[in-house]
Amino acid sequence: MTSEDADVYPPSEDTYLLRDAAVEEARPDDFALEVGTGSGVVAEALNETAERVVATDINKAAVRAARSKGVESVRTDLVAALDASFDLVVFNPPYLPSTDETPDDDMSLALGGGETGRETAERFLDAVPRVLAPDGRVLLVASSVSGVDEFEERTDYTVERVASERYFFEELVVLRLRLRSGS
Template sequence: MKLSDRRDIETDVYQPAEDSRLLADAVCDRLEADTDDLVLEVGTGSGYVAGRIADETPARVIASDLNPHAVRQARGDGVETVRADLVSPFADDAFAAVAFNPPYLPTDPENEWDDWMERALSGGEDGRAVIDPFLEAVPRVLAPDGAVYLLVSSLTGVDEVVERAGEAGFSAGAVADHSFPFETLTVLELFR
């Protein structure tokens, strides 16, 4: 890897943090140990969550990200990765599970920088600028008995996300959470 590529990864790709570990733990715990189903991780960033799922379950995992630097890093770490906006290129009913750690931090539009790291973090004014389109799009690629694992923050409004998921045809339940002094992170399991 060239030095310039490493610099791009360090500044342009979301690296694993507490939210990544919480989502990976929850998905690995919830997937059936004997399933070899197809799982999608949307917005893979470094590929950490997809890599954990692939390593700790028998599922075949595909990851996607809009960020070309993230795709390069995840592929370099052995994760099967596609450059994509949310779920757009994938077939109908293809995935038994979909995991997503979306950009969820509420951000004042006047303070956005319009770079890859900002896109990985900023959820728009209410924190749901990416979550809402995801909830509209994901039912198409989810198998009829599949589940979505969506990480949300108390800063984003968990109740609002649950309500929006209901409008998209999902029932929701919290399967993991972790509290910090400034927020609580929750992994929601969504199913139809």
């Protein structure tokens, strides 16, 4: 492990849950995007299945980690720097509740999703339509710690649960979202 690895979210249960769901979801002709790639493990697996994969992260050490795995990576907030049309977008967001006192180091940014724990994910869902192809699919990890039902209540997406895993203190769920027509 390099000193840089310590600043990157290590592959964990949520990583592997998303990786397996993403590989299952991806089609050979997909142009795919992983937002918040961290170590790059999910994007690396998608690279084997989809036609082309791009990844983003706000953490420069994560961008370097993903590049070292052969993943085309961009440092940006969510999808801000991208101007493309993706068939599949996947995101394992920071989903733990955080407070104003939470430090803003890279690992806290990897974990903390604002006061509700859903703020980064909600901001992502507001932003992603700009780079989503017609009929594009989104896979999003959600946790019972910060709430899953709230995503299912959004009126701009149809939402299905495609994978879930129960751990001793939480349930992790992978949601598949598609924009409703007219959204």
